Each structure stands twice: as C-alpha cells, then as structure tokens.
Amino acid sequence: MARRSSPCFGLEFKDMAVGRPDITTQLLHVPHLRRIRDASIQDWGDVNVDPGLRSEASKRNRPHLPTTRTNAVESAAQTARKQRSLTDGLSDAPPELEGVPAIDWTRSYHGLGSISFTPEQTETLLAPLTQDDVEVKPDGIIYLPEIKYRRILNKAFGPGGWGLAPRGESIVTAKVVTREYGLIVQGRLVSIARGEQQYFDPDGIPTATEGCKSNALMRCCKDLGIASELWDPRFIREFTSKMTKEVWVEHASTKKKRKIVLRKDDTAKYPYKEVKA
Structure with missing residues (x-):
C-alpha cells in the first residue's frame, strides 16, 4: 500500500484500505517537533492513535488553571504591550500645549x-x-x-x-x-x-x-x-608652553607622590601639596 509523508516532521501517514489514516510516530526528541506532533494528534480527533500519545499530548496542551498570580502576570503583560508599542503613535500629530502645537x-x-x-x-x-x-x-x-x-x-x-x-x-x-x-x-x-x-x-x-x-x-x-x-593643536601647544608648569605633589593621606600640571599662576590644592621630586 502507498505511503505518504505529512508536512509535520517526524510523522508518517499510511493509507489504509478502509480509507482511515493511521498514525505511526517516528518522533525526534526535539521540543518544537514534539509540539508539532501534539498539535497533529489533536487535529486528527478520534483516529487510531496510541492512547499513551493522546494522553501525553492532552496533558501538554491543557491550559493552566487560572490563579491570582497568573491573572496578575497576564494583566501586567497586556498593560505593558499597550504602553510600549513600537508602532502606535508614530504618525500622531505633535502634542499641543494649551492649544498651541508643540515640537517633539x-x-x-x-x-x-x-x-x-x-x-x-x-x-x-x-x-x-x-x-x-x-x-x-x-x-x-x-x-x-x-x-x-x-x-x-x-x-x-x-x-x-x-x-x-x-x-x-x-x-x-x-x-x-x-x-x-x-x-x-x-x-x-x-x-x-x-x-x-x-x-x-x-x-x-x-x-x-x-x-x-x-x-x-x-x-x-x-x-x-x-x-x-x-x-586647535597650535593653540594647545602655545598655551601649554607659556601658561602651565609641571610640579611634584604628595597626597596628604596616602603620602604618594605624583607629577601634575598646573597653571603657572596656580598652586597645588588640598589634598595635594608641592614637594621636591
């Protein structure tokens, strides 16, 4: 007898003499293929399907019982989708302040x-x-x-x-x-x-x-x-040569020494004090 493959990966349909399809499963252990199998079993209704497979598919496709937590999560998700739409409002007119069009x-x-x-x-x-x-x-x-x-x-x-x-x-x-x-x-x-x-x-x-x-x-x-x-590099070089100086300073707390740059008319400020190199 002729055999034909279904569009659902992992399932093969075999034409029977009585004209009723029988389902034999060659299901791969991959999550999305398992979901395809479950959907196919539900679509075939009361055809000749292994009861174990039908029971497993029914459990997996059964909706969750509503609880206070799931209702709150769904409500929050719907509110977020409304508030954070990426398409709503793109063609809206600019907002108005006291009747005067405003620029966004x-x-x-x-x-x-x-x-x-x-x-x-x-x-x-x-x-x-x-x-x-x-x-x-x-x-x-x-x-x-x-x-x-x-x-x-x-x-x-x-x-x-x-x-x-x-x-x-x-x-x-x-x-x-x-x-x-x-x-x-x-x-x-x-x-x-x-x-x-x-x-x-x-x-x-x-x-x-x-x-x-x-x-x-x-x-x-x-x-x-x-x-x-x-x-301007030329201005920077001229200002640095004429108006700045390098001095050694010591930190008041750590006593670490380092060299810093100051204006020539400036002195080191706390927490630094000038020292000899």
Whole structure:
C-alpha cells in the first residue's frame, strides 16, 4: 500500500484500505517537533492513535488553571504591550500645549541649518578666548568651565533664548551615565551631542546626570564655534608652553607622590601639596 509523508516532521501517514489514516510516530526528541506532533494528534480527533500519545499530548496542551498570580502576570503583560508599542503613535500629530502645537524634540530636527545667526550673535559666539578663561586638568588637558559656555550663550541669545532638550533616556552603566541632548536656540535645533559622566558610587548618579548634561552642552557649543581654540593643536601647544608648569605633589593621606600640571599662576590644592621630586 502507498505511503505518504505529512508536512509535520517526524510523522508518517499510511493509507489504509478502509480509507482511515493511521498514525505511526517516528518522533525526534526535539521540543518544537514534539509540539508539532501534539498539535497533529489533536487535529486528527478520534483516529487510531496510541492512547499513551493522546494522553501525553492532552496533558501538554491543557491550559493552566487560572490563579491570582497568573491573572496578575497576564494583566501586567497586556498593560505593558499597550504602553510600549513600537508602532502606535508614530504618525500622531505633535502634542499641543494649551492649544498651541508643540515640537517633539526627542525626534524632531526642526530648523536645523535653516538660517544663520545675526552678525552680533555670531561675533559673541566666535569671540577669541582669553588665557584667563582657560583651566588645566592635572593630566595637562586644557578646558573651559561649563559655566562659561552658559555665559556665552546667555550673552548671545539672552537668558531663556536657548535650552537643552533630551533626545532619549539616560543610560546608566556600571561606571558611566550617558544621554543625548539637542541644543535649541530661539525655537530651532542647532546641534545634537551625547554627554557622558563617570561615577564611582550609586549615590553619585544624580550628580553624574548633571555632569552628563554639562558635557553634552560643551559638545553642542563646539558646533557653534564657541571656544574652538581648545581643539586647535597650535593653540594647545602655545598655551601649554607659556601658561602651565609641571610640579611634584604628595597626597596628604596616602603620602604618594605624583607629577601634575598646573597653571603657572596656580598652586597645588588640598589634598595635594608641592614637594621636591
């Protein structure tokens, strides 16, 4: 008699003279194939199936009895699916605040590169740095304090004429907090940058998020030409040779000595004190 294979892997159907199919199992011991077998047994209904296989399949396909815990889990899962849909809302209109359409700065590029600033604003942004503004880290890296970036923006656009809008959630790793921000000036996006800040204790995460924001502001201001000298190798070499010095210091607690870089008009601060090499 003829034999034909079913689409279900591991099952073979044999045509009987009476026209009723019989199921012989050659089931592989693989979980997803076992589920296919169980589904096939349920579909065949009352055909000639080994009672042991039917009983096993029925137990495996039997729905779980509802309990308070399973009901709570299913309810929470349904709520999460509704709240975290990746497709709902993508074509929605921008939100409105008191009837005025608002821009969603988490994904909008409104006004980017559309128009330049006025000559007065440009002059303020591109003004050369004075050597008194520049600070030096102990490892020799020169930088401009974050507050001075804010002062330049306030001078160019006025307080309230600019702001930082987060473009994503804060990402907290074992040692770093990072987040992407957009610099908004007079209602349009002018720059995007990702800030980062290290932390050493979980209690310091809130402070690190503020440092992350300031770091993003500094990187956004680089696109506006503010303090561009800090990325100019010639300016760095000239400032380092004229305005900095290397000194040996000793830690007040550990008594360890190390060499650090200071401005020539600066002295070592606690917990360090200058010592001879």
